[in-house]
Amino acid sequence: MTENIYNPRKLTAELMAANLPIAGVASTGQIDYARDLTASEKRTAESIVTAHDPSPITKDARLEAYRSAGITDENLIFALWDQIIKGDSTKSAVLQNAMEAIDSKIN
Numbered sequence: 001m002t003e004n005i006y007n008p009r010k011l012t013a014e015l016m017a018a019n020l021p022i023a024g025v026a027s028t029g030q031i032d033y034a035r036d037l038t039a040s041e042k043r044t045a046e047s048i049v050t051a052h053d054p055s056p057i058t059k060d061a062r063l064e065a066y067r068s069a070g071i072t073d074e075n076l077i078f079a080l081w082d083q084i085i086k087g088d089s090t091k092s093a094v095l096q097n098a099m100e101a102i103d104s105k106i107n
Contacts, residue, residue, distance in 0.1 A: 005029055007054040014048050058106060065102045071095060 008025040015022045020041055021034035029049070037045060056064070079091035 005054060006049075006052060007056065009060070010054070010057060011049070011052050014052060015045060018044050018048060020045055020048075062103060062106050065106060066099060069098060069102060071098060 006025070006027050006029045008027050011031075012022055012025045015025070015031070020037070023032040023034045025031050031045070031049070075091075075095060079095050083089045083092040
């Protein structure tokens, strides 16, 4: 499996922050614009793409680590339900400890 050269979500945000008319970005580096770019916009886009770091943002890395550890949205919802409605924080405490252990490795 080859490593993606681009992080499409992150690159899209970077290009949008420069007010470029982005229509879509692929992990292959294919960028579609809503219109033709001006010369200045092309230079801006090229500099952003050149400087792009494809590593995941912390939030994405954290969510992926949670999923890999078996922490799902459903687990979280039921743990919160038990804690709030039933007054039983057993499941939420276990999940909190697991999530804090993951967070300490990512942050």
